[in-house]
Amino acid sequence: MSFLFNINAAISDENKISSLKVAYIYNIAKFTRWPPSTWDKTDAPFFLCAYGNDDVSNELNVLMNKKIDTHPISVVKVKSDEDYQHCNAIYISTDERNIYRYLLSKIDLQLVLTITDQNQYFKYGGFINLIEENKRLRFQVSNQQLSTTKLVLSSKLLKLSILVDN
Amino acid sequence: MNNLNRFVLSLSLLSLHTQAEQDLIDIDFEELMKIEVTSVSKKNEKLSKAAAAIYVVTEDEIRRSGATNIPEALFLVPGVDVTKIDANKWAIAIRGFNGRFSNKLLVLIDGRSIYTPTSSGVYWENLNYLMSDISRIEVIRGPGATLWGTNAVNGVINIITKASSGKEGEINASLGNQYKGIGVKQGGEIGDSTKFRVYVNSKKQEETQDLQGFDQDNAGQYLQTGVRFDIEPGNGQWLTLQGDLYKHQLRQQFSVSNYSSPYTSTIESDDVDLMGANLSLLWGIKTSIDSELNIRTSVDFYEHNDLQFNEMRDTFNIDIEYQFMPFIDHSLIWGAGYRVSRNEIDGSDSFTISSSTETTQIWNLFLQDTWKIPQKDLSLTFGAKIEGNSYSRTEIQPNIRLSWLVSENVTLWSAISRAIRIPSQVENDSMINIQVIAPSAFDPTGTPFLLQLIGNNQFESEELTAYEIGYRWFPSPQLSFDITAFYNQYENLLSYDIGDAEIKSINGNTFYVIPINLDNNTEGYSYGAEWLTSWQVTPRTRLRFSYSYLDINLEDTQPNIYSNDVISLSVDRSLQHQASIWASTDLSESIELDLRFYYTSSRSWERSSGDQYISDSVDGDLRIAWQISPSLNLSIVGQHLLHDDNQQFITESSSTDSLIERSIFFNALYRW
Numbered sequence: 001m002s003f004l005f006n007i008n009a010a011i012s013d014e015n016k017i018s019s020l021k022v023a024y025i026y027n028i029a030k031f032t033r034w035p036p037s038t039w040d041k042t043d044a045p046f047f048l049c050a051y052g053n054d055d056v057s058n059e060l061n062v063l064m065n066k067k068i069d070t071h072p073i074s075v076v077k078v079k080s081d082e083d084y085q086h087c088n089a090i091y092i093s094t095d096e097r098n099i100y101r102y103l104l105s106k107i108d109l110q111l112v113l114t115i116t117d118q119n120q121y122f123k124y125g126g127f128i129n130l131i132e133e134n135k136r137l138r139f140q141v142s143n144q145q146l147s148t149t150k151l152v153l154s155s156k157l158l159k160l161s162i163l164v165d166n
Numbered sequence: 167m168n169n170l171n172r173f174v175l176s177l178s179l180l181s182l183h184t185q186a187e188q189d190l191i192d193i194d195f196e197e198l199m200k201i202e203v204t205s206v207s208k209k210n211e212k213l214s215k216a217a218a219a220i221y222v223v224t225e226d227e228i229r230r231s232g233a234t235n236i237p238e239a240l241f242l243v244p245g246v247d248v249t250k251i252d253a254n255k256w257a258i259a260i261r262g263f264n265g266r267f268s269n270k271l272l273v274l275i276d277g278r279s280i281y282t283p284t285s286s287g288v289y290w291e292n293l294n295y296l297m298s299d300i301s302r303i304e305v306i307r308g309p310g311a312t313l314w315g316t317n318a319v320n321g322v323i324n325i326i327t328k329a330s331s332g333k334e335g336e337i338n339a340s341l342g343n344q345y346k347g348i349g350v351k352q353g354g355e356i357g358d359s360t361k362f363r364v365y366v367n368s369k370k371q372e373e374t375q376d377l378q379g380f381d382q383d384n385a386g387q388y389l390q391t392g393v394r395f396d397i398e399p400g401n402g403q404w405l406t407l408q409g410d411l412y413k414h415q416l417r418q419q420f421s422v423s424n425y426s427s428p429y430t431s432t433i434e435s436d437d438v439d440l441m442g443a444n445l446s447l448l449w450g451i452k453t454s455i456d457s458e459l460n461i462r463t464s465v466d467f468y469e470h471n472d473l474q475f476n477e478m479r480d481t482f483n484i485d486i487e488y489q490f491m492p493f494i495d496h497s498l499i500w501g502a503g504y505r506v507s508r509n510e511i512d513g514s515d516s517f518t519i520s521s522s523t524e525t526t527q528i529w530n531l532f533l534q535d536t537w538k539i540p541q542k543d544l545s546l547t548f549g550a551k552i553e554g555n556s557y558s559r560t561e562i563q564p565n566i567r568l569s570w571l572v573s574e575n576v577t578l579w580s581a582i583s584r585a586i587r588i589p590s591q592v593e594n595d596s597m598i599n600i601q602v603i604a605p606s607a608f609d610p611t612g613t614p615f616l617l618q619l620i621g622n623n624q625f626e627s628e629e630l631t632a633y634e635i636g637y638r639w640f641p642s643p644q645l646s647f648d649i650t651a652f653y654n655q656y657e658n659l660l661s662y663d664i665g666d667a668e669i670k671s672i673n674g675n676t677f678y679v680i681p682i683n684l685d686n687n688t689e690g691y692s693y694g695a696e697w698l699t700s701w702q703v704t705p706r707t708r709l710r711f712s713y714s715y716l717d718i719n720l721e722d723t724q725p726n727i728y729s730n731d732v733i734s735l736s737v738d739r740s741l742q743h744q745a746s747i748w749a750s751t752d753l754s755e756s757i758e759l760d761l762r763f764y765y766t767s768s769r770s771w772e773r774s775s776g777d778q779y780i781s782d783s784v785d786g787d788l789r790i791a792w793q794i795s796p797s798l799n800l801s802i803v804g805q806h807l808l809h810d811d812n813q814q815f816i817t818e819s820s821s822t823d824s825l826i827e828r829s830i831f832f833n834a835l836y837r838w
Binding site: 017019020022023031051063066097098102103105132136137157 | 400458
């Protein structure tokens with residue numbers, strides 16, 4: 001019970017906010033379904049990629065070996081261009097528009113769940129963007145992506161999301 | 167297989183994590199969404215670790231300062247001395263040497279240098295951009311010559327405008343006792359890949375007063391328009407085409423020498439007509455996630471007509487920059503640039519130049535490596551630029567910078583760099599009659615004297631070697647300290663060298679002409695420190711304290727009676743102490759309040775014909791803004807509120823001093 005008490009208090013520490021964001025990323029992935037052809041084995045890893053070097057990308061490792069459906073999460077900091085095609089989901093943290101757009105061009109947006117954090121370039125593309133609204137963490141879902149993606153977002157996820165045109 | 171190996175490797179990096187993190191992950195999503203967060207603005211990682219004294223004026227700060235032009239947006243930036251000379255003219259400098267044409271500062275707009283080779287200064291009054299189009303202003307104190315280029319001796323000011331979103335729609339009107347303005351912009355899209363915006367900005371600046379409190383004839387009417395296209399052809403490329411066009415009609419008071427009896431100078435008012443246009447094209451491509459190529463070209467034209475000279479200048483510029491990571495932990499950037507600039511200049515009684523048409527060229531090549539040594543939390547940057555120009559010899563400008571991440575919250579950095587300021591056209595080739603002195607009563611021939619500044623085609627580049635050390639500390643996400651100290655060693659600075667007096671006929675009259683030849687005999691050093699503390703007191707309230715100290719010591723190695731005129735001009739007109747407090751608070755969801763108080767120490771100019779002095783002062787600015795609806799914002803801005811008027815700067819001898827009056831204006835901004 002005591003831990004519930006703790007989290008009900010406002011979170012204002014930057015580190016705790018990043019933990020909360022990691023929990024969001026996990027939940028968003030959990031309520032998303034990838035096409036069955038994505039994996040050939042039921043225990044094949046779910047590749048959660050990260051680009052950038054912020055607190056959230058550094059903390060994603062806590063999700064290692066948690067499961068998305070039957071697939072254990074493998075957290076990967078991507079180092080080279082060819083590796084992006086292996087990602088099932090990617091967390092992107094960058095203040096550079098050109099890098100962001102380049103990353104988007106390197107992945108198959110129909111099959112990869114992109115998640116960004118208060119991304120000022122979300123309008124250039126991307127699937128999900130964490131934002132703060134009324135002192136709560138919320139997330140935007142791109143209408144454009146939703147209409148073309150091969151991923152299925154559960155109705156629960158969509159209910160909690162803010163749909164935006166980007 | 168190769169890819170798999172990389173993945174396996176990352177497994178070993180699995181970090182230890184706390185129970186709290188695990189707990190959050192196991193909570194139901196709907197419960198997570200109930201947790202209240204109060205975050206602080208994202209810390210810019212690059213800035214907090216940079217091995218240079220850098221400050222970024224954000225879009226928020228520009229808005230909250232109530233700035234109506236770029237100089238006002240730079241006001242109170244730590245370590246920057248921004249002063250208003252009169253209704254239309256500004257003097258802006260970093261680490262001293264302030265003046266109407268501060269020549270040790272590089273100013274760029276979207277990468278296009280706007281200094282003029284005529285004087286090596288910047289016509290700040292030419293710039294009349296919409297403030298809401300500016301994304302940020304990066305201010306680097308200290309040399310930035312290796313990466314940035316010509317004139318980046320004591321600092322760099324890099325103004326960056328926003329990319330077009332295609333959705334802009336805004337009208338912005340201000341009405342006040344000193345300033346009236348209206349600006350409009352509209353964005354649009356062409357197909358899927360092209361976004362653009364156009365803007366028009368017009369303003370009227372009221373006249374200032376002379377030191378006796380009488381209105382001067384120096385009001386200004388400004389009109390500027392421009393367009394920016396941002397095109398995404400795909401394949402990781404980008405293309406920006408932008409241009410501006412302006413026509414400003416100003417009035418100005420000049421101090422005009424009288425070449426006949428009684429030889430006392432008079433004040434005359436005249437038009438200052440400014441016109442200009444520029445067009446830039448930027449093409450860039452990401453060749454991999456770690457490499458990027460950018461090519462920028464621009465053409466620039468301006469015309470400046472006033473009582474002392476008429477000038478037309480065309481400039482063409484091209485820069486190429488490529489950054490890449492050839493080895494792990496090494497980030498390299500190299501580039502090359504070429505600029506050619508041609509002008510036509512017509513002088514006057516007081517100003518002549520021997521060749522009315524002049525072409526100047528500058529070229530450069532640079533290379534810089536940043537080596538991150540992760541085991542030691544160190545980052546070492548070293549590089550050099552080779553630069554050639556039409557007036558002086560080819561120069562090499564190296565720098566070495568070290569940044570050490572002492573702990574997660576503390577960065578220590580230090581740098582040694584060399585930078586040069588190349589000769590201007592005026593220093594190279596001009597004659598300026600600066601003062602007529604009535605004949606001595608003891609001279610039976612009754613011949614008056616004329617002081618004449620004479621350019622020197624042997625004039626060399628001014629040189630700086632700078633030593634800097636900096637400390638950044640983030641004791642909590644709400645509190646930050648940024649402290650920098652520097653020692654600058656100057657050589658070959660501008661000096662006045664007295665020649666032999668000759669009897670000459672000037673403008674139809676006979677004078678004993680005392681030639682003051684420009685030379686490079688001044689040398690010396692300066693040292694100083696800059697302090698900035700930012701404190702997010704509550705989520706809605708931020709306090710910012712800044713203080714900077716500067717001491718410049720120069721001497722002429724071949725002293726003469728006019729040596730101190732030119733030394734004092736750069737040394738004593740600069741601020742020794744500068745301090746400010748800026749409180750920003752949101753009184754409610756829709757009301758912003760900003761209060762700024764600032765202290766400036768005294769300025770003086772000691773010269774052979776008499777000293778001038780401005781005492782130190784404390785003053786304040788205020789802005790209250792009310793966001794009535796998502797599309798409508800009303801605000802009131804007051805500048806220099808604590809005095810009816812005061813003198814901020816001492817002008818060069820060809821101009822007249824002014825009192826800057828308290829300014830109050832109302833602004834309405836409507837967005838669609």
